Amino acid sequence: MADAYMKKAGDRDTTFKTFVWNSETKQFLGRTGSSWFKIGVFYIIFYACLAGFFAIMMAVFYQTLDTNHLPKYTPGDGGSLLRNPAMGFRPLPRAENVESTLIWYKNGDNDDIKHWVEQLNDFIKPYEGTSAKTSGQHVTDCSESKLPGPEEVCRFEDEWLTDKCQKAEKWGYNRESPCIILKLNKMIKWIPDVYESMDELPEKMPKLLKDHIEKRMAENGGKIPKMIWVSCEGENPADQEYIGPIRYSPWHGFPAYYFPYMHTPGYLPPIVAVQFDQPMSNVLINIECRAWAKNIIHDRQNRLGLVHFELLKD
CATH class of the missing domain: 1.20.5 (Single alpha-helices involved in coiled-coils or other helix-helix interfaces)
Structure with a gap:
């Protein structure tokens, strides 16, 4: 075997x-x-x-690709998500609550406000020192009468932020006036269709903003400044009662001459600092901020043209 x-x-x-x-x-x-x-x-x-x-x-x-790294589809080519800008805010919640929109802090507690202050400090870094820089190849000073050229972008100076909405003031979180910063998402080639007369203002626009626009129109020789206007208010009657006075800097919105965004080097999107003066303590306040232009649609479900967050000050 x-x-x-x-x-x-x-x-x-x-x-x-x-x-x-x-x-x-x-x-x-x-x-x-x-x-x-x-x-x-x-x-x-x-x-x-x-x-x-x-x-x-x-x-x-x-x-088929653009040598300037521009996307193939731009606003107007696709669905509503390509035609309407979204708005964001800072400071963002802590990492463990990444899906939250609650800004909750203890007034005057340096350890507790550290996260919120550092979030805003990090966000504002690209804007720091812009007033001391030369115009350079792409950056220039702009106004309604002096628009940027094809290869230029408008300067945004951090010194324009006023009152307690400044790094040196810890953005008001060590006092009674916390600040948040608003910005529109970058949308290549998107141009705002601004309001040019009081008759064009929508009925849903807050009265305080309409009064401000009317005042600015009187100061501007009877012409409404070309702006994407911004309003923030409490979502419910109780929120509107608790939110207190609101201040905006450097403007009550985003100047239209910063648009369109064309992926030009040196571009910094305009920002609006919103300061809440004396919001009620120990009360959760629901806040909604909206951007206003004729071609901006407000959609809460898809978060288009607006942003929602809550403010709680202990």
């Missing part, structure tokens, strides 16, 4: 050696030299054609 087993094992060993190299047929791994040469040439040609086809497809694909 053992001899038979050893004989079979020897036969298998001989068969494997013959498969690796058959001296009688001159075959290596079951193929002759000419067979290996033919299959080698085939796969070289096959993979060369595959690589060439891939290279051609990539070249065609890159021809």
Whole structure:
């Protein structure tokens, strides 16, 4: 029995050696030299054609891309998400509550307000020192009468932020007047359709904002400044009672000459600092801020044209 087993094992060993190299047929791994040469040439040609086809497809694909890194689809090309800007706010909640929109702090407690102050300090860093910089190749001073050129962007100076909405004042969190900062999301080629007369103002626009626009119109020679106006107010009657006076700096919105955004180097989006003077303590206040222009739609579900957050001051 053992001899038979050893004989079979020897036969298998001989068969494997013959498969690796058959001296009688001159075959290596079951193929002759000419067979290996033919299959080698085939796969070289096959993979060369595959690589060439891939290279051609990539070249065609890159021809469709903008050399300035602009997206293929811009506002007006697609659905509502491409036509309407969204608005964001700072400071953001702590990492463990990333989905929350609650700004909750203990008034005057330096340890507790540290997160909120550092969030705003980090956000404002790109804007710091802009007043001391030269115009450079792309950055220039702008106004309604002096619009930026095709390769220019408007300067935003951090010194425009006033009152307690400043880094030196810890953004009001060490006092009774906390600040938040609003900004519009960057949308390439999006141009605001601003209000040009009081008759164009929507009925839902808050009366305080309408009064402010009317005052600015009187100061501007009867013309409404070209702005994306901003309003913040309590969502419910109780919130409106507890929220207290609100101040905006440097403007009551975003000047239209900062738009459109074209991915030009040096661009800093305009921001609005909103200061809440004496909000009620120990009360959760629901706040909604909206951006106003004729081509901005307010959609709470998709968070378009507005932003919601809660403020709780202990």
